[in-house]
Every structure is written in structure tokens, then in C-alpha cells.
Amino acid sequence: MIRIRGLSFSIDGLTILEDIDLEIAEGEFVAIIGPNGAGKSTLLKLVLGFLPLPSGSIEIDGVPHLDWLKQHPVGYLPQREEFDRRFPASALDLVLMGLAGDLPLGARFGERHRQRALQALRTTRTEALAKKPIGSLSGGELQRVFLARALVSDSKYLILDEPEASLDMPGTQSFFALLRELNQAGKTVITVSHDLQTLSEYCSFLVCLNRRLHCHTQTDLVNSEIMHKTFGEAVRIIEKDY
Amino acid sequence: MQFYGFLLTAVLAAVLSSVSLALFSPFVTLRRISYLGEALSHIAFAGIAFALLLGWNLHWTTLVFVVLVSLAISWLAKRHKLAEANAITIFLSVSMALGIVLISLRNGYNFDLASYLFGNVLLVSQAELWQLGGLVTLNLAFIAGLYKELFYLSYNAEMAQFYRLPANLVNRLFMILLAANIVINLRAAGIILVSAQLILPASTAFNLVRRLDHAVLCSALLAIFAAVAGFALSWWLDLPTGASIVLLEFVLYLASLSWRGLAPK
Structure with a gap:
């Protein structure tokens, strides 16, 4: 389990993340969504120890995250690797x-x-x-x-930052199908993504982030009000009923 | 007989100097820090001036000075969020200015500036030859011993650290050894030309081979060839040795570009 408590982060006085409390249970397929600049990648980088934690705490399996990361490998796919x-x-x-x-x-x-x-x-x-x-x-x-x-x-945790960024539509579908297979095999998958349609199909748990946390719940419980809060009024919600 | 001994010392100095720099060359090239080699060699000028002014051991004083300045560059770049290239340029210029001022303070001292600027293998002493031999051995041991770490550090230092490799430690050792290579090679290769020998062998090698370990070997072989042939040319045509070696390495680089053009993709 990954447990985040009271996490805030800012750069040069600009608040990126504010008072984040979040728990991610083992075995979930989690999607972190939000508009550009919402702090999604920053949140991942804090969890993975790329950025120093100024306030709050992050625990992985009950251990402070930096101590855990020293002892355990974690699967990570960055947004863009130089x-x-x-x-x-x-x-x-x-x-x-x-x-x-x-x-x-x-x-x-x-x-x-x-x-x-x-x-x-x-x-x-x-x-x-x-x-x-x-x-x-x-x-x-x-x-x-x-x-x-x-x-x-x-590693039992697989963390991905916008894995669909360099993929076309069929590529994204087959990539997420593979992630689902890995999730079903027992991996906890946490992915940042913009592709809401694909996420709704594959993910079991949604984290809506826009500087603050607007939801962290099962995917099917996310409603248009939460989406508006996360993305602002500009977003148009098309609800599907299969 | 004494003449041949002198000649042999000079040839060996040229070979060991070129090989020591060539062994580091693939890593410097892949990490795109050739500008750092250039800067450290110029920063060494101020170290030499300090050693001369204070009458201290030239190599050790210069080495400590260069290592301290290279650490200061990293600190300044991190602490004040200054682009590292800018921090390096500041230290490079200030070190050269400092070196000139310090040397001018030693009135009447007969300092052979040209031999340090352009290098001269003919001036390498037996003791310096042993130092160059030790340096080549140290470089080989460092590369063979930490090959995996150096490979991934060169690929991406941040990701190497993430995958629990001691990237910071290996990087510090790399920087200290790079500084040592530059300082110990100043007599043979020269402040101006040392960085050329840090870039050219690997640039040529990567046009010929596709693996890093092959590139290290290829760089060393190219450096041996360039050192021996460059020395011979300079001897017969009465040209400066360091410059002849660098020009020959450049000709090899041009030839490798044609080879790459012909090679199957």
C-alpha cells in the first residue's frame, strides 16, 4: 500500500500540490488524471524519490518511501527519458x-x-x-x-507517466491491454494519463488531481461534477451507458 | 645510446598520454561533457601558476586546484541554479585571468608557458613517464572495474541513480580521475590540445563500432597509431609533436566519416 499524508509541494513560491491525502491499495489499476500543470508527474516523482519531500509523508508498505526505495526496486516508466x-x-x-x-x-x-x-x-x-x-x-x-x-x-508496483504519449491509438489500446494483464497477474499499476476514454475502459481506481485532490475513488463512481472540478468548466463530459 | 633512450622516452610519453585520454574519451563523448575537459585544462593553468608562485609541487597543487574548482562548479550550478555551462565558462575565464596575474607576480621567473599551452613530449621526464604509465593502469582498472556503472551513468545519470546504482559516487570518481588525466597530461599534451585528444578518438571510434566496450578498445588503438605516426611525422618534418598527433587524429576522424557513409545501416 502507498499512503500519502498532508503532502504539499511548491517551486519558487508556486504551489504545485496542496495538502494531498491519498491511499493506494495493492492490486489496483490506478489512473491519475488532471489537466496540464495539475501536478500529476510531480506527485509520481515525489513518490519515487526524484524530488525531495518538503512537507507531509509518503509511506510504501508502512515504511518511509525513501527507505523503502533503497531496499526495493520499483517499476517506473517515465514520461520522457533523456x-x-x-x-x-x-x-x-x-x-x-x-x-x-x-x-x-x-x-x-x-x-x-x-x-x-x-x-x-x-x-x-x-x-x-x-x-x-x-x-x-x-x-x-x-x-x-x-x-x-x-x-x-x-516489483509489485508499476508506475507509469503518460505511457501513451508516444503511441498511436491501436498502440495505446494494446499497451493498456498489456498493463491490464500485468494488473490481473498481481501488479499494482499506477499511471498518469490524459486518455480518459482508455482509462475508463481499463482502470479500476481514479485519482482526480488539480493541485488539490478532487477525488480518489472507484472509476465507476466518478461523476461529471468531479470531472468539472478537476478539469474546470471547459471540459465537456460525454457519459456512456453500455 | 643516450639519444635513443631520450627518443624512446618521448615516444612512450606520446603513446601513454594519448592512450590515457583515449580510454576516457568514449565516456566524455557520450556524456557530452567534452566542454568540461576543455575548461578543466584551462583551469589547470591557474593551478600551475599557484604552484609556481608558492614553490609547491606542480602536479599535486594543480590536481587539487582543478578538483576543487570542478566541485565548486557543480556546487555553484546547483546552489544558485546557474546553468552548468555558464558556471564553467565563468571559472574558465577567471582561472585564466588568475593564472596570468599570478605568473606576472613572479617577476624574472623564466616560465616556459608555450610548453604547457601546447605540450611537449620531448620535455617529459622519466618520473613523469612513470606517472603516465600509472595513469593508464588506473584508467584501465577504473573502466574495467566499474564498466556497468559507467555504461548506465553515461546513458542517463538520473535513471542510473533511480535503478539504485551509486551514480553520484561513480560520477565523483569519474570527475576526479578526469581532472587527474588532464593535469598529468598537461606536460605531454598541453592545455590547448588536451581536450582534442579527449574527443577525437571516441568520435572516430563511434563511426567504426557500435558497442561501448569496442569503442574503448578502438579509441585506445587509434590513439596508439596517432601517437606513433604523429611522433614520427613531427620528427621527420620538424613539426610540433602534440599538434601533429591531434591533426592525425582529425584525419582519422574524417576517414571514419567516409567509412560510416559506406557502412551498411
């Missing part, structure tokens, strides 16, 4: 990165690690790309390889 497209790494090298922290300083990867990395690539249906240079992969292929890296350590 790297040189000509960097001489293969897809397999990239996935092995997810296991690097398990090895002592200076130790080399062994066959056991390579097999685990290949298994992760198999899970994301990219095993055939293992030896390909990362610069030759398409956006969708790269996203699946990054997902394999997030999975290789077998």
Missing part, C-alpha cells in the same frame, strides 16, 4: 538496467540476469528486438522495452 539516440546500447542492455541495482558495485551481469531480461522482453512482446540498437526502435517499440525494464525487477 538519452542520446546514438547511445551504443541494445534493447537487452536497457532492460538489464532494471537489474543493475541488485548487483554489487563492479559486478557484471550473468546468464541468469540475461535470461530474466529476455523474459521481461517476452512479456512485453519485444523479445525479437533484444539485440537491436535502441536508436533503431520506433516510439512504440521503445515504450514496450522501457516497460520490460520496469518489469524485470519483478
